[in-house]
Amino acid sequence: MKKLLLLMVAVLVTVCMNAQFKRAYLQATGLTCAMCSNAINKALQAKPFIQSVKSDIKNSAFDIVFKENADVDIDEIRKAVEDAGFGIGSLKLTANFNELKIANDAHVEIGGRHFHFLSVSDRVLNGEQTITIVDKDFLTAKQFRKFSESTKMKCLLAGKAANCCPGVASGTRIFHATI
Structure with missing residues (x-):
């Protein structure tokens, strides 16, 4: 009985720990100078789950590395950029996946957060993969319109x-993503 219980716990931990976000690539909108880039950089560096931020001023982009085993709060990344006075044009998150099954218009849990995948084919994610967040405040209005036409689900x-x-409690935050 004890062995069965340990096996069940091990399986649950493996299923729940199917990914840990390692880094992100953020492209910001509204930047006009190096001081703008510096404002976003400082706002991101202040987040407790972020280890480092490297600015690419030419492309208005930021390479973000997360602390190991940190609880990455995607909405806090958006809030940091918006509080600095700018917007997000694109946010790509990279993680090591372990047998994560995704399908178009399906919901999955990654790192304790709920994700709804859009415009993807059925597949299993293994190893290092990058997903793109396609929520309204994480891309341009034109790009969001494209993704909003790909589903009838109200959660988008x-x-x-x-x-x-x-399987997701009503009112729970859902992030929308694609590969």
Whole structure:
């Protein structure tokens, strides 16, 4: 009985720990000078889950490395950029995945957060992979319109679980992503 219980716990831990975000690539909008880039850099560096930030002024982009085993808060990244006075044009997150099954218009849990995948083919993610966040405040209006036409689920517009999200409590934050 004890062995069975340990086996069940090991399986649950493996299923729940299917990925840990390692780094991100953020492209900001509204930057006009090096001081703008510096403002975002400082705002991001202040987040407790971020280890380092490297600015690419030419492309208005930032390479972000997360602390190991840190609870990465995607909304806090957005808030830091917006509080600095700018917007996000693109956010790509890289993680090491372990047998994570994804499908178009399906919800999965990654690192304790809920994700709804759009415009993807059925596949299993293994090893280092990058996903792109496609929520309203994480890309341009034109790009968001493209993704909003790819699903009828209401959670895309609200960013919160609705009756369209099986197995996710209503009102839970849902991030929308693609590969």
